[in-house]
Amino acid sequence: RDPFMVADLDVLARRHQTFCQALPGVLTFYSVKCNNSPWVLRVLAALGTGFDCASQVEMEQVLGLGVAPSRIIYANPCKSISHIQYAARHGVRLLTFDSEEELIKVAQHHPGARLVLRLWTQDSQSIFPLSAKFGASLEACGHLLTSARDLGLAVVGVSFHVGSSCQTPTSYAQAITHCQQVFEMGRGAGHDMSLLDLGGGFPGAEGSQPLFEELVKGIKAALAQTFPEGSGVEVIAEPGRFYAEPVFTAAVNIIAKKSVLEPGGRRKFVYYLNDGHYGSFRVFLREPAPRIPIVVKEFRSEPPLFPCTLYGPTCDAFDRLFVAELQLPELDVGDWLVFPSMGAYTSSMSSTFNGFPPATLCYATSPQLRYVG
Structure with missing residues (x-):
C-alpha cells in the first residue's frame, strides 16, 4: 500500500510530436528539472530533443545517455564554479547569464562558452513566477553585452522565461519584442547574435490544450514580426x-x-495519506485551487459530499496537499485516491523526510515506443 505513480510514455512521445507540429522550426530543449525520471529522459533522447540542464548532476544524467554536448543548454544563470568547469571539460558550451559577476566567472573558467543573455520578463500572469530571481532588465543589457565583449566572451543569443504554466500569450509577445531590441544591442557591441530561446511556461495539464494553442498563436505572430x-x-x-x-x-x-x-x-473529515508535501505534492500548495482526485470506491448511490483536508504522512503540520479544503464523499482507511497529470515537479522534488520513501515509479509503453527507446 505504498504510493506509486504510473507513466504512460506514449503520452510523452505524443506531446513531443504535438509541440513540434505546433511550433515547426523551433528546436526543443526539454527542461530536466521538471521530471528527470530515467525513462522520460531516455525516450526524449531517442526522439532527438535537446535538454535544458541546471546543474552538473543534470548534465551528467543527460550525457550518460549518449546525448551530444551540443544538445544541452546549461540554462541556470547563477552557476557554481565547479559546475561551470564541468561544462567546459565535457564540451557543454551553451550557457545562460544575467549579471556581470557571472560573466567574470565564465571568462575565468569557460572562456570558450557560447553565452545566452537571460532577459527579465513580466511573468505576473503565470502560476509560478520566476522573474524575482532571474533575468537582466532591458536597461542593463547594453552594459552586459559590452562587458562580455571586453572580457573576450561570445554572446550568441537571448533567452527569457515567462514563468511556469503561463496563462496569457501577451507575455511571450512582449518578451520576444524585447529580445529583438537586445539582438540589436548585441550586434552593435560586435556579437554574432543567432539564437533566441523562448524558455518554458507552456501548460501541460489535461484540458489545457486550448490555452496552449492560444499561446502558440501569439508566439507565431510575434516571431513573424520580429524573427521571421x-x-x-x-x-x-x-x-x-x-x-x-x-x-x-x-x-x-x-x-x-x-x-x-x-x-x-457541520461535519468535515481529515484524511492522512501515504504521500504528501514532502513527496509528490510539494508544488501544489502554490497552486490557486486544489486538484480534485478520482475516488477509487464504489457507492450504491450518489454519496453526499463533505469538506475535507488532505494531509501527508509526516509529523510536520505543514505537510498538507492543498491549502483549501476539497469536497469529497466520506472515505475509509485503505481507500485509494488517484490524481491525473502528476508528471511536473513531483518525483523530481520528492524527499525522504521522516523516513517516508518517494512514490514508486512504474512505466507503461507500446511495443513501438519500446523499440524507439
Whole structure:
C-alpha cells in the first residue's frame, strides 16, 4: 500500500510530436528539472530533443545517455564554479547569464562558452513566477553585452522565461519584442547574435490544450514580426511541464482518518495519506485551487459530499496537499485516491523526510515506443 505513480510514455512521445507540429522550426530543449525520471529522459533522447540542464548532476544524467554536448543548454544563470568547469571539460558550451559577476566567472573558467543573455520578463500572469530571481532588465543589457565583449566572451543569443504554466500569450509577445531590441544591442557591441530561446511556461495539464494553442498563436505572430524565417536566427524552447505533466498519474492511500464536528453541526473529515508535501505534492500548495482526485470506491448511490483536508504522512503540520479544503464523499482507511497529470515537479522534488520513501515509479509503453527507446 505504498504510493506509486504510473507513466504512460506514449503520452510523452505524443506531446513531443504535438509541440513540434505546433511550433515547426523551433528546436526543443526539454527542461530536466521538471521530471528527470530515467525513462522520460531516455525516450526524449531517442526522439532527438535537446535538454535544458541546471546543474552538473543534470548534465551528467543527460550525457550518460549518449546525448551530444551540443544538445544541452546549461540554462541556470547563477552557476557554481565547479559546475561551470564541468561544462567546459565535457564540451557543454551553451550557457545562460544575467549579471556581470557571472560573466567574470565564465571568462575565468569557460572562456570558450557560447553565452545566452537571460532577459527579465513580466511573468505576473503565470502560476509560478520566476522573474524575482532571474533575468537582466532591458536597461542593463547594453552594459552586459559590452562587458562580455571586453572580457573576450561570445554572446550568441537571448533567452527569457515567462514563468511556469503561463496563462496569457501577451507575455511571450512582449518578451520576444524585447529580445529583438537586445539582438540589436548585441550586434552593435560586435556579437554574432543567432539564437533566441523562448524558455518554458507552456501548460501541460489535461484540458489545457486550448490555452496552449492560444499561446502558440501569439508566439507565431510575434516571431513573424520580429524573427521571421530567413532571418538567420535559430529559435529554441525549453518545455518541461507541457511534456511531462500529463504523462504521470499518482495513486495514494488513506492511512488514517478523523471526523470533526464543527460549530453549527457541520461535519468535515481529515484524511492522512501515504504521500504528501514532502513527496509528490510539494508544488501544489502554490497552486490557486486544489486538484480534485478520482475516488477509487464504489457507492450504491450518489454519496453526499463533505469538506475535507488532505494531509501527508509526516509529523510536520505543514505537510498538507492543498491549502483549501476539497469536497469529497466520506472515505475509509485503505481507500485509494488517484490524481491525473502528476508528471511536473513531483518525483523530481520528492524527499525522504521522516523516513517516508518517494512514490514508486512504474512505466507503461507500446511495443513501438519500446523499440524507439
